[in-house]
Amino acid sequence: MLNDILWPVAALGGLGLLLGLLLALASKKFAVKKDPKVEAIRDLLAGANCGACGFPGCNSLAQAMAEGKAAVDACPATSNEARARIAEILGVEAVETEPMSAVVLCRGGTNSKDAFEYEGVQTCAAAKLVAGGPKICAWGCMGLGDCIRACKFSAIAFNRYGVPRVDENKCVACGQCVKACPQGIIKLLPKSSTVRVECMNHNRGKDIRPICSNACFGCGMCFKACEEGAITFQNYLASVDPKKCTACLACIEKCPTGAIVSTLAKAREKQSQ
């Protein structure tokens, strides 16, 4: 009776012990040196595997950083604190960058007229191939959501006019939406630049006015309203210099089409009225 139990236990136990010892020996002999830095850096990275750095994922970037093949600021999605700690691990100088956010520079959507009805594959990239897209405005958002699908952080959503808006709090400026947009109307702007012209069209007033009610057509009202001289014009399109802008919002009040927008709360209130 005892034998029936003892022998199997002893045999299998012995076998397991023998194999375990052999494996322990083998693991010493075939040990691969792993850089402890890689894991530490990977834990500090954003962990979204968005690919903004140009590497296949956060793990590969951590490896490249540890080997000195990638810069400390290669990941745009990492916060400045985490970046400082990565720099500490690597023993290099920390690089602070200004937090950026993607901005869709178009307020067209249903306010901008269509040239034809597009019924093909429902992506912006495909629509763009058909005579430059369904919008008359060559800079207009086609509203098929390539940027929304490209965003790994769920920071982009359509507003009620069918134009994507970026949630600045969620956006990490990985730039995937910028790459995805065939119109090239998504730009990375510093989060500190609170006033901007959300339009990209370069047409004259008489060409753009009948097409889009929200476009900047270069009337110059904002230029006259701005006391800081922060507004400049190029090809019938206004732009705000964030360094000179004091966010007085005088330009927004004067703009006849609402093409100038501010991210400040007081401006939001005015726009919703």
Next chain:
Amino acid sequence: MDYILGIFLLLLSSILVNNFVLSRFLGICPFLGVSSQVTTATGMGLAVTFVMGLASVITYLVQYFVLVPLGIPYMQTLAFILVIAALVQFVEMVLMKSSPTLHQALGVYLPLITTNCAVLGVAIINIEEQYDLLQTFVHGIGAALGFMLAIVLFAGIRERLETSPIGKAFSGFPIGLITAGLMSIAFLGFQGLIK
């Protein structure tokens, strides 16, 4: 002379006639999982060959020098799995050291050789057929080569399927499974090779 001929026939039959994947339907998991590229399929095939060849011999020794003398052949499955698991661990270590790229490409399927029914299958068939040590080794290697043949052929076909115009409902695994079925039917043709 007859013995040597028998060994040769055993090798041939285990590769073609009783192909582990396409006739015995063992080891389907890595067959479908690691067959998207010919290079990784070959790597997997080599890893399986190594494990199967060695596992056949070691399980033979364990069976006839440990389990049978102690009168505990009912522990066969447990003991065999133990041996195979240790072997796979060993292969993984060697691969990590010698070829990190292949290690990464094989991914989770490498440790899964541990529970690959093909490896346990070959060990148990060896005992059931009452092969001697040399036959056991040849059968193990033959079975693994058969596995490798099947997976490399399949990977070659799948590489071409990638660029073929296949209906949406069939693209990916469905067409892969149909292909595997057709390959299995083709391998049925080898049944008459050895009488």
